[in-house]
Amino acid sequence: MENFVGIITGCNALTGIGRATAYSIAKKNPKAIYVTDIKDSDLSTLAKDITNTTGVECIAKRVDASSDEDIKGVIDDAMKRYGRLDFFYANAGIGNAKSMAEQTKEVFTEMMVNNTWSVFAAVKYASAAMEITSSEKPKSAGSIVATASIAAARSGAGSMSYAASKAAVVNICQTGAWRLHGKNIRVNAVCPGVIETEMTRPLLEAIAKDPRKQRLAKLHTALERYGKPEEVGAMVAFLISKDASFITGQAITVDGGATAALPYLPLFADS
Numbered sequence: 001m002e003n004f005v006g007i008i009t010g011c012n013a014l015t016g017i018g019r020a021t022a023y024s025i026a027k028k029n030p031k032a033i034y035v036t037d038i039k040d041s042d043l044s045t046l047a048k049d050i051t052n053t054t055g056v057e058c059i060a061k062r063v064d065a066s067s068d069e070d071i072k073g074v075i076d077d078a079m080k081r082y083g084r085l086d087f088f089y090a091n092a093g094i095g096n097a098k099s100m101a102e103q104t105k106e107v108f109t110e111m112m113v114n115n116t117w118s119v120f121a122a123v124k125y126a127s128a129a130m131e132i133t134s135s136e137k138p139k140s141a142g143s144i145v146a147t148a149s150i151a152a153a154r155s156g157a158g159s160m161s162y163a164a165s166k167a168a169v170v171n172i173c174q175t176g177a178w179r180l181h182g183k184n185i186r187v188n189a190v191c192p193g194v195i196e197t198e199m200t201r202p203l204l205e206a207i208a209k210d211p212r213k214q215r216l217a218k219l220h221t222a223l224e225r226y227g228k229p230e231e232v233g234a235m236v237a238f239l240i241s242k243d244a245s246f247i248t249g250q251a252i253t254v255d256g257g258a259t260a261a262l263p264y265l266p267l268f269a270d271s
């Protein structure tokens, strides 16, 4: 990632995927990373720690990922300061645990604006900046990664509005990759399974209190555990890097094997 400049959304949560990914990307030695979030209580400590521990320039900025103005603003800042944009990780998102009956048009729209428009806006505005060339960056180039979910593929990993918002994220990455054909700008989605973060804390706490749920949760993945944010971060950092130069339009799953199986049945002697 030599000389790369890029932006990550959804980095404020202390145990979140965005924050862990900022460290995974910093390890690959880019020039600068913007760490952003709609909440900024813990962003500047993240930026300082990354700069102190890796030497990578890290800038904290409050950005609502669903706001066109905010997204354009942080991209303009990067272009003014560094003259280039090489990656954008559209990670910010919200969840809800509402039943079908509890979903309303307002709840659905809020989900789509935060989880889906945020990714569309990232592809739209970041790709325009990635096309801009200079003596330091003679050709159009860039990598956009968005956080979808295994909920994008099938039921059982989130509410209906959440799953629909993430299915649309996968499609935006596929269609975005082709809309940008010939521009050397790659667009991919990463689809995490259950990862231990603030978003899943209520669910995981409820499971931990109930031995029956605990036994079922253990069978959820082939690795018999949940994922860690840095295990998603490692995949995102790879997708952003030049090592992934022929990968575009894909949805890459990081789920401990959860989606490889039908719901578990103890069919075999060693089960």
Ligand SMILES: NC(=O)c1ccc[n+]([C@@H]2O[C@H](COP(=O)([O-])OP(=O)(O)OC[C@H]3O[C@@H](n4cnc5c(N)ncnc54)[C@H](O)[C@@H]3O)[C@@H](O)[C@H]2O)c1
Pocket: 009, 010, 011, 012, 013, 015, 016, 017, 018, 036, 037, 038, 039, 063, 064, 065, 066, 091, 092, 093, 094, 095, 114, 118, 147, 148, 149, 150, 191, 192, 193, 194, 195, 196, 197, 198, 199, 200
């Ligand atoms: N944790 C999981 O199991 C899991 C699984 C699949 C996908 N995901 C997705 O991963 C992404 C990160 O989730 P997480 O688990 O780290 O959750 P988290 O709640 O720990 O972190 C999400 C961060 O996004 C920020 N955010 C929310 N809306 C925003 C907006 N409009 N603009 C800017 N920032 C905003 C929050 O303030 C928070 O800091 C989300 O898109 C989520 O849907 C999570």
